[in-house]
Amino acid sequence: MQIELNGERIETGAASLDALVEERGHDAGSVATALDGAFVPRPLRAAAMLRDGARVEILSPMQGG
Amino acid sequence: MFYGTDLSSRLMLGTAQYPSPQVLSQAIAASGAEVITVSLRREGREGGAFRDILKAAGRRILPNTAGCHSVKEAVTTAHMARELFGTPWIKLEVIGHADTLQPDPFALLEAARILCGEGFEVFPYTTEDLVLGERLIEAGCRVLMPWGAPIGSGQGLRNIEGLRSMRAHFPGIPLVIDAGIGAPSQAALAMEMGYDAVLLNTAVARALDPAAMARAFADAVAAGRAAHRAGLMPRRDMAAASTPVFGMADLA
Numbered sequence: 001m002q003i004e005l006n007g008e009r010i011e012t013g014a015a016s017l018d019a020l021v022e023e024r025g026h027d028a029g030s031v032a033t034a035l036d037g038a039f040v041p042r043p044l045r046a047a048a049m050l051r052d053g054a055r056v057e058i059l060s061p062m063q064g065g
Numbered sequence: 066m067f068y069g070t071d072l073s074s075r076l077m078l079g080t081a082q083y084p085s086p087q088v089l090s091q092a093i094a095a096s097g098a099e100v101i102t103v104s105l106r107r108e109g110r111e112g113g114a115f116r117d118i119l120k121a122a123g124r125r126i127l128p129n130t131a132g133c134h135s136v137k138e139a140v141t142t143a144h145m146a147r148e149l150f151g152t153p154w155i156k157l158e159v160i161g162h163a164d165t166l167q168p169d170p171f172a173l174l175e176a177a178r179i180l181c182g183e184g185f186e187v188f189p190y191t192t193e194d195l196v197l198g199e200r201l202i203e204a205g206c207r208v209l210m211p212w213g214a215p216i217g218s219g220q221g222l223r224n225i226e227g228l229r230s231m232r233a234h235f236p237g238i239p240l241v242i243d244a245g246i247g248a249p250s251q252a253a254l255a256m257e258m259g260y261d262a263v264l265l266n267t268a269v270a271r272a273l274d275p276a277a278m279a280r281a282f283a284d285a286v287a288a289g290r291a292a293h294r295a296g297l298m299p300r301r302d303m304a305a306a307s308t309p310v311f312g313m314a315d316l317a
Contacts, residue, residue: 032145037137039144041148058107059107060112061112061149062105064103064104064105065216
């Protein structure tokens, strides 16, 4: 299935958001996630199913002012 | 007190634009800042190193919603930040203008109302507008952060009289000058005027020697605060001799 992750189209075998976080090699506790523009809290990632064309954001702490 | 937290350092430091992670660490240490601001972004190349720096620095984190232009973006970013950093604190920025990066007051107020209602402790990036300040407080904000000047401009306090009015108008509310500070003298002035803290980033990050500049700002903020507490003399239009005339010799 093809999804858009952080603005880039990628191919993924992950069915859910938590599987995608793991597939991309992220530590589940050090990222925050959104699906189609809506925040998905950590405990709800497993139930957040991906579909073709889904827009996913996986965000990390970064420099800021 | 910032939402019940007392800070001994009144300098808050941004973590962006430093020439290297090492320099950032040194600047944080030299600043003595107890609060540092961070953002949420798609992870770049130095993401891991940055997390290590945050951990090692051991400072209180104030996540921001920088770059957000709508209520929805800002509120969603705040939710993500609360989960990631485990803090109810959020520096709420809703940008309204591309050139000045001044806040969109209408979206800011709406986002503040939503977030305060959800238990966030909101630090709104605002202007010196008194009515907007009052509305933000009605919405639940217990801190206001007026700009000194446009973000990253280094112009200092562009509307000193307006900022004086704001200080006088909100005697019981912690006020932080956020954005536009370019030099330690400007930070000292804000503190002398009775502001509770100063938040800055570019002036330190873009200095030739960021750690040394961070120290200079720490000294300036401490001096300005001490001066405010000591009570500044009233300004006069005319001279007033400080040396007594009594006892002066007749040498004419």
